[in-house]
Amino acid sequence: xxxxxxxxxxxxxxxxxxxxxxxxxxxxxxxxxxxxxxxxxxxxxxxxxxxxxxxxxxxxxxxxxxxxxxxxxxxxxxxxxxxxxxxxxxxxxxxxxxxxxxxxxxxxxxxxxxxxxxxxxxxxxxxxxxxxxxxxxxxxxxxxxxxxxxxxxxxxxxxxxxxxxxxxxxxxxxxxxxxxxxxxxxxxxxxxxxxxxxxxxxxxxxxxxxxxxxxxxxxxxxxxxxxxxxxxxxxxxxxxxxxxxxxxxxxxxxxxxxxxxxxxxxxxxxxxxxxxxxxxxxxxxxxxxxxxxxxxxxxxxxxxxxxxxxxxxxxxxxxxxxxxxxxxxxxxxxxxxxxxxxxxxxxxxxxxxxxxxxxxxxxxxxxxxxxx
Amino acid sequence: xxxxxxxxxxxxxxxxxxxxxxxxxxxxxxxxxxxxxxxxxxxxxxxxxxxxxxxxxxxxxxxxxxxxxxxxxxxxxxxxxxxxxxxxxxxxxxxxxxxxxxxxxx
Numbered sequence: 359x360x361x362x363x364x365x366x367x368x369x370x371x372x373x374x375x376x377x378x379x380x381x382x383x384x385x386x387x388x389x390x391x392x393x394x395x396x397x398x399x400x401x402x403x404x405x406x407x408x409x410x411x412x413x414x415x416x417x418x419x420x421x422x423x424x425x426x427x428x429x430x431x432x433x434x435x436x437x438x439x440x441x442x443x444x445x446x447x448x449x450x451x452x453x454x455x456x457x458x459x460x461x462x463x464x465x466x467x468x469x470x471x472x473x474x475x476x477x478x479x480x481x482x483x484x485x486x487x488x489x490x491x492x493x494x495x496x497x498x499x500x501x502x503x504x505x506x507x508x509x510x511x512x513x514x515x516x517x518x519x520x521x522x523x524x525x526x527x528x529x530x531x532x533x534x535x536x537x538x539x540x541x542x543x544x545x546x547x548x549x550x551x552x553x554x555x556x557x558x559x560x561x562x563x564x565x566x567x568x569x570x571x572x573x574x575x576x577x578x579x580x581x582x583x584x585x586x587x588x589x590x591x592x593x594x595x596x597x598x599x600x601x602x603x604x605x606x607x608x609x610x611x612x613x614x615x616x617x618x619x620x621x622x623x624x625x626x627x628x629x630x631x632x633x634x635x636x637x638x639x640x641x642x643x644x645x646x647x648x649x650x651x652x653x654x655x656x657x658x659x660x661x662x663x664x665x666x667x668x669x670x671x672x673x674x675x676x677x678x679x680x681x682x683x684x685x686x687x688x689x690x691x692x693x694x695x696x697x698x699x700x701x702x703x704x705x706x707x708x709x710x711x712x713x714x715x716x717x718x719x720x721x722x723x724x725x726x727x728x729x730x
Numbered sequence: 731x732x733x734x735x736x737x738x739x740x741x742x743x744x745x746x747x748x749x750x751x752x753x754x755x756x757x758x759x760x761x762x763x764x765x766x767x768x769x770x771x772x773x774x775x776x777x778x779x780x781x782x783x784x785x786x787x788x789x790x791x792x793x794x795x796x797x798x799x800x801x802x803x804x805x806x807x808x809x810x811x812x813x814x815x816x817x818x819x820x821x822x823x824x825x826x827x828x829x830x831x832x833x834x835x836x
Contacts, residue, residue, distance in 0.1 A: 361763055361764075361765065362763055365749065365754055365763075365765060368749060368750065369749060372749075372750055374749060374750075376747075376749070416747070416836050417836060419747060419748070419749060419836075420747070421745065421747040421749070421754055421756075444742075445833050446833060446836075447744070447745050447746045447747065447833055447835050447836075448745055448747075449745035449756050449758065450745070471742065471743045471744075471758045471759075472758065473745070473756070473758045473761070513761070
């Protein structure tokens with residue numbers, strides 16, 4: 359186990375919120391087709407409120423702090439916020455589309471000793487990227503910004519969300535990342551919208567295409583182990599927990615709402631009404647999330663995948679129960695290993711049911727094969 | 731460098747936080763990650779750039795832990811040499827102020 363993993367486990371065991379994801383705004387200059395956010399401002403935390411929250415997070419033991427949105431640079435006070443966070447000695451990461459980062463902003467980010475910047479790039483083809491973001495020239499601007507950040511010696515990761523409309527482009531984005539000398543990460547997860555609207559799920563890549571992702575050695579390391587049939591769960595596995603949500607990680611919205619995770623919309627309290635540590639330590643919802651062990655899961659406790667599944671309790675919650683299965687993760691487990699999940703078997707399915715939502719096809723996008 | 735002239739300060743490039751009595755420290759420049767034990771954490775937290783190392787060792791180490799003063803001083807010098815090589819601590823024979831973190835890590 360690496361030192362970082364050891365520390366993470368220690369924080370988990372002690373119930374210390376070692377990492378927090380904070381969205382400072384939901385406003386955005388892009389309108390990505392798969393985005394789950396409502397971009398109107400319904401009363402964001404003020405600069406003073408955010409600074410006070412950061413003071414409380416430092417007091418609570420938070421070390422890793424991710425600022426995201428929306429687009430973080432839509433806030434004119436964003437650098438003031440980062441400066442305060444760095445004064446409090448957080449390890450700061452930023453997630454952005456980068457279109458508002460020019461040479462001056464890149465220099466400021468370096469001066470503030472930000473750990474790393476994650477930037478969304480959907481395709482190596484400008485017309486595809488721009489059709490997804492619905493912002494003309496966004497590809498050109500984002501790539502130019504990545505160059506500014508690299509010139510400052512900053513660590514950059516391109517995050518490539520994979521969906522129906524760009525499913526053949528990950529090879530091209532990987533090559534682009536290599537050319538720009540930045541890291542690359544791929545995510546095939548599309549999340550329902552905050553208001554529960556599931557229409558965006560029609561953008562999830564069809565399950566049948568997932569094996570191409572999971573069995574691609576350039577995308578997934580340790581192929582053999584990752585795609586191996588699941589081992590029978592041990593007693594220890596059944597005592598285990600799903601993930602760090604609510605244990606050593608949480609999410610804070612631009613309005614001060616605290617959730618177990620960015621992908622787990624269970625309200626646990628609001629920092630305009632309560633101290634962060636009171637919410638973290640005493641919220642009944644947070645305590646409930648923390649109490650759930652694998653043996654308590656209604657369907658998954660009897661599933662052969664229970665010890666290796668990426669089951670997201672937040673996605674399960676959005677499907678109806680935080681103790682239930684997350685269909686998207688059932689699908690991933692099946693297409694990763696070829697072994698049906700308990701959730702599929704109880705429905706008499708030999709392979710996952712294809713999602714049929716109200717799709718808004720991007721007819722202007724035609725996937726093309728990426729040259730090897 | 732004579733030991734009675736050593737001043738140490740935390741670099742402004744680092745992130746740091748206490749976790750159950752140990753200090754987690756990360757240098758954003760190269761993502762090197764350390765955890766410091768209780769004694770090392772005490773020295774690190776006292777590294778304000780103004781207090782001589784010998785005073786830190788006397789007050790924060792010998793005053794708090796049951797250690798031999800000479801051994802403590804030698805260990806402290808070895809410790810600051812290692813952390814300064816990773817850009818975590820700045821070391822000088824004069825008081826330090828710029829490029830250092832003024833906030834005491836929590």
